[in-house]
Amino acid sequence: MFQPHRMTSKVVAVPGLDRPIIFPLNRGGVWTIDNTRTFVRFGGVFPDHYQDEYASDTASGGVIGVSWKLGVFRLKRGEREFQRLYAADGKPFVHPFSAVYVARFGGTVISDNSGLYLLKSSGEVERMSWDTSVGGTGPGNVFDLPELKLLLFTSYGHAYVRDDSGKITVFDDSFNGIQAARVTAAKEIFIHPTTGDNYTVPWPPADPTRLPAKQTTHTYENFEGMTVYVGDLVAIHGQKVSIDLPSRFDYPPPTEFPVGNILVKLADNGIYTLNAERKWDLVDRSEEVTGNVYDVFHLPAENRALLVNGRRGLLLLVLKTDKRATECLK
Secondary structure, rough: OOOHHHOEEEEEOOOOOOOOOEEEEOOOEEEOOOOOOOOOHHHHHOOOOOOOOEEEOOOEEEEEEEEOOOOOOOOOOOOOOOOEEEEOOOOOOOOOEEEEEHHHHEEEEEEOEEEEEEEEEEEEEEOOOOOOHHHHHOEEEEEEEHHHOOEEEEEEEEEEEEEEEOEEEEOOOOOOOOOEEEEEEOOOOEEEEEEOOEEEEEEOOOOOOOHHHOOOOOEEEEOOOOEOOEEEEEOOEEEEEEEOOOOOOOOOEEEEEEOOOOOOEEEOEEEEEEEOOOEEEEEOOHHOOOOOOOOOEEOOOOOOOOOEEEEOOEEEEEOOHHHHHHOOOO
């Protein structure tokens, strides 16, 4: 048996990808779900390692994938399999490992062991400037901070920012990684580190003589901008509230539903939504799928749904008024 809840450890669902790429918890292969709602192999040669990255090329509607071993790939909108654009053979990519689409550049920025590159929507590659005297030989994992016109890089215990003129600044010199970064409404840099608490960094830094990451402010916000601590939810949808969570477990944290002002919390005895009276409503029959729920996954906004990994496998959580609701929990 596949044991459906063990078939989902990481789900790649980005705009331009019409089916998810599913990495299992402790089952072999890389999977997707076909039109009959069956787990099947994703198929073809593509970035299939757990740490490989994908980026949506919003200009072309396709998806760019990078693999340290296999090279750079593109999935055109409407096609079923990835096409390899460049192998990891030094022409020009040696080991591409991180990618992010940057609209202001008109392409996907790719970090490689040999330097920094811009893959245009046409498929052409341009080398981008990278000052090795400041940033070392490899740029590291890349994050776009479009509101500040900066790229953030993490590499070998260091972090760097690169402005659009190519100037590189050391951001931090003693840390163990970044999972996510964004720009806050106050135009500060929000950092979700690999370990430890989230924090924000003013930009430009208040003290130019100190590293930016040494001028941090701790925050209880998560990447989605919600604030959760000690079992209390204190900020949702831009409004501050104080409310008890419907479960003794904080994980997984509450998440916003992609449609309307709805907050969703997975618990050990069901799935809950927060109503206008700040009370928790139990989703009909949701207790049938929880118990060993591992996570809830965000999908591209146009799906108007959340993907729930539960005891009975993968399910979509949709609005009651959604026509797909008639298929729920059958």
